[in-house]
Amino acid sequence: MEILITYLKVFLVGGIICSIGQILIDKTKITPARILVLFLTLGVFLTAFGIYKPLIDFGGAGATVPISGFGYSLANGVIKEVNEIGFLGIFTGGIKAAAAGISAAIFFGFLASLFAKPNIK
Amino acid sequence: MNTNIDMSNKEYSDYVEKKATNSPLLKNIFWAFLVGGIICMIGQAITDVFLKFGFPKEQASTYTTIILIFLGAFLTSINLYSKLGKFAGAGSVIPITGFSNSVVAPAIEFKTEGYILGLGANMFKIAGPVLVYGVTSSIIVGFFYWLIKIFL
Numbered sequence: 200m201e202i203l204i205t206y207l208k209v210f211l212v213g214g215i216i217c218s219i220g221q222i223l224i225d226k227t228k229i230t231p232a233r234i235l236v237l238f239l240t241l242g243v244f245l246t247a248f249g250i251y252k253p254l255i256d257f258g259g260a261g262a263t264v265p266i267s268g269f270g271y272s273l274a275n276g277v278i279k280e281v282n283e284i285g286f287l288g289i290f291t292g293g294i295k296a297a298a299a300g301i302s303a304a305i306f307f308g309f310l311a312s313l314f315a316k317p318n319i320k
Numbered sequence: 321m322n323t324n325i326d327m328s329n330k331e332y333s334d335y336v337e338k339k340a341t342n343s344p345l346l347k348n349i350f351w352a353f354l355v356g357g358i359i360c361m362i363g364q365a366i367t368d369v370f371l372k373f374g375f376p377k378e379q380a381s382t383y384t385t386i387i388l389i390f391l392g393a394f395l396t397s398i399n400l401y402s403k404l405g406k407f408a409g410a411g412s413v414i415p416i417t418g419f420s421n422s423v424v425a426p427a428i429e430f431k432t433e434g435y436i437l438g439l440g441a442n443m444f445k446i447a448g449p450v451l452v453y454g455v456t457s458s459i460i461v462g463f464f465y466w467l468i469k470i471f472l
Contacts, residue, residue: 209364210357213415217356218349220410225345231413232446235422236453238414243457247465260364263381264388265356265414266450273454277462281469289466293458300416303386304423304447307393312427312439315397 205259212258216265235266242270247278272296348409355404355411363388363415385416392420397428422446 220234229237242265245251251271255262262268276296280288294301363384370380392415395401401421405412412418423443430442444451 206361206364209360213360214353214357214411217352217411217414220414221349221352222345224410225348231410231418232422232449234410234413235419235446235450239450239454240457243454243461247461258360260367260381260384261357261360264360264363264384264416266416266419267414269385269416269419270454270457273458274461277458278465281462281466286466289459289462292462293455297454299382300385300389300419301451303389304393304420305443307390308420308423308427308443308447309439311393311397311424312431312443315399315424315428315431317428317431 208257209259209261212254212261213264214261216262216267238265238267239270239273242267243274244270246271246274269297269300272300351407352409352411355408356415357411359388359411359415359417388416389420392417393424396421396424401425419447419450422450 216238220238223229223234223237224231242251245254245267251262251267251274255268255271263271273293273296276294277289277292280292280295282288284291366384366387367380370383371377375383392401395404395417401412401417402425405418405421412421423446426442426445427439430438432438
């Protein structure tokens with residue numbers, strides 16, 4: 200029963216975040232590329248103001264899987280690194296925390312595009 | 321009398337316009353919610369499997385990111401992700417699989433222009449701006465956090 204409630208929360212939080220994006224796309228004609236940038240940046244600043252962490256505590260992957268969760272990693276990483284090594288952390292913390300995601304996107308992205316056939320319409 | 325007819329025509333066209341724009345919005349929101357929510361639940365399931373095998377929480381969610389990025393890239397390369405995107409909209413854009421899709425889709429599209437300036441350069445057509453604004457805002461956050469820490 201408890202696991203059911205956990206997954207319901209994940210579904211709700213993830214669904215609501217995506218719905219907000221959908222409303223923005225439909226109502227403002229904002230492009231998907233801008234949605235990605237907007238949500239990532241929002242994720243960074245909401246984390247900095249301590250608003251995003253409670254959302255993750257409540258919704259788990261529902262808040263970490265959307266691109267705003269990637270922003271959470273960046274902001275969380277930079278704050279952690281500044282705590283540990285001071286000024287230098289401003290420049291190392293963000294990418295360090297996002298390293299796995301960026302590397303995976305480059306490597307798997309490269310492989311996937313290498314083996315896919317360009318579809319000529 | 322004429323104005324009355326005009327009025328009702330205008331009202332009618334307003335009504336039609338309202339119906340025509342509202343109902344796809346609701347439909348789009350429904351699909352975005354459903355698909356986005358399901359992708360997040362898949363992510364939660366992957367995280368739970370790693371937690372079950374004793375990985376610490378942070379590693380489990382990093383592995384989840386890697387696997388979802390792999391899935392997004394794979395589904396894009398076999399042309400399935402774009403089919404999902406047609407009805408899921410933001411539900412397929414906002415999850416991290418959508419970020420992966422934004423890396424692979426332009427790379428495939430421009431592959432014919434060569435492996436360096438076609439595939440290589442276009443991988444970051446959308447992901448590039450995402451990283452620019454993401455890293456820049458994280459540095460801004462880091463700088464102000466560092467400042468606040470010094471003065472408090």
